[in-house]
Amino acid sequence: MPQLHERSNTATSFTGTSSMGDTEPSSNKNNPENPDPNGPGIASYPARSAVLGGGLSVQRALPLWQRRLVGAWCFADHFGPLNFRDRKIMDVAPHPHMGLQTVSWLFEGEVLHKDSLGFEALARPGGLNLMTAGRAIAHSEETPERNSGKLHGLQLWLALPEGERHRQPSFDHYPELPVLEPGGGRVHLFMGELAGQRSPARAFSPIVGAEIALGSNASMNLPLNPAWEHALFIIDGLVLLDGQPLSPGALHYLGTGRSVIEMRTTIPSRAALIGGPPFGEPVLIWWNFVARSADEIQMAREDWEQHRRFGEVRAYKGERLKAPSFSARPLASG
Numbered sequence: 041m042p043q044l045h046e047r048s049n050t051a052t053s054f055t056g057t058s059s060m061g062d063t064e065p066s067s068n069k070n071n072p073e074n075p076d077p078n079g080p081g082i083a084s085y086p087a088r089s090a091v092l093g094g095g096l097s098v099q100r101a102l103p104l105w106q107r108r109l110v111g112a113w114c115f116a117d118h119f120g121p122l123n124f125r126d127r128k129i130m131d132v133a134p135h136p137h138m139g140l141q142t143v144s145w146l147f148e149g150e151v152l153h154k155d156s157l158g159f160e161a162l163a164r165p166g167g168l169n170l171m172t173a174g175r176a177i178a179h180s181e182e183t184p185e186r187n188s189g190k191l192h193g194l195q196l197w198l199a200l201p202e203g204e205r206h207r208q209p210s211f212d213h214y215p216e217l218p219v220l221e222p223g224g225g226r227v228h229l230f231m232g233e234l235a236g237q238r239s240p241a242r243a244f245s246p247i248v249g250a251e252i253a254l255g256s257n258a259s260m261n262l263p264l265n266p267a268w269e270h271a272l273f274i275i276d277g278l279v280l281l282d283g284q285p286l287s288p289g290a291l292h293y294l295g296t297g298r299s300v301i302e303m304r305t306t307i308p309s310r311a312a313l314i315g316g317p318p319f320g321e322p323v324l325i326w327w328n329f330v331a332r333s334a335d336e337i338q339m340a341r342e343d344w345e346q347h348r349r350f351g352e353v354r355a356y357k358g359e360r361l362k363a364p365s366f367s368a369r370p371l372a373s374g
């Protein structure tokens with residue numbers, strides 16, 4: 041049997057941490073007027089290293105064995121910051137996707153997307169490339185010939201809910217997204233809703249995805265939906281949340297039940313906030329496919345290998361990626 045990333049619907053055990061040590065996290069739980077000032081807790085899980093097709097090293101913050109999903113977010117890669125000259129630092133040859141949206145968000149540099157629908161779009165800082173795979177799409181992602189010699193960014197995936205995951209594929213580029221300035225820094229809202237603002241990017245379930253940039257000795261409060269689960273990862277710097285220092289290289293899972301996050305810094309820092317209602321559907325991730333059953337994955341793999349369903353990325357110069365063997369251990373290439 042192939043091993044698959046599987047999320048059970050049973051509650052994940054979640055240990056609250058309190059910066060004040062002697063405060064019982066549960067002591068105020070029955071009094072909504074006076075919620076626990078330390079919030080529902082922070083569980084930090086180290087990201088793992090992975091290498092993309094083409095050789096680019098990334099830090100993978102989702103999925104982790106301790107945590108498969110945060111809302112509909114099911115995959116999170118952080119790459120860079122990198123400086124390069126005279127080489128194509130990112131070159132991920134054509135590969136298929138199914139059952140998900142890819143959300144590409146850059147802090148520095150450029151990535152050129154090409155897909156089997158014929159779209160080509162350059163991702164740049166401040167703009168969003170959003171690919172809705174639905175039933176099937178193929179794409180490549182590469183450093184364009186004309187580039188700044190820098191690369192730093194995120195690629196995230198959203199699992200599509202049951203009613204949307206077989207939809208026709210589409211691609212959208214959003215050159216500008218809402219910028220919030222709640223004090224202490226700036227927030228780019230690339231997906232979903234936050235603090236009364238809404239991203240124009242098309243999502244298929246309630247969601248939030250935002251970049252939070254903070255100055256030195258800054259503090260910022262952001263309202264959250266307490267029915268949603270959230271996570272932060274720190275891109276650079278150090279963020280204090282509930283008095284606890286959060287560093288890069290980890291997924292900081294915040295659980296549900298928070299109506300606000302209060303972040304503080306001593307040095308300039310940047311973080312990504314992701315969240316949404318707990319997804320509530322079992323999800324299987326194998327390679328670049330998000331599915332519900334091993335049969336679906338096996339069929340998708342076979343269709344890619346036989347040049348069916350996913351289409352060809354005609355604008356890409358070079359060979360496409362071969363699917364790994366289905367009996368291999370779980371992996372996801374991005």
Ligand code: MN
Pocket residue numbers: 135137142179328374
């Ligand atoms: Mn991809």
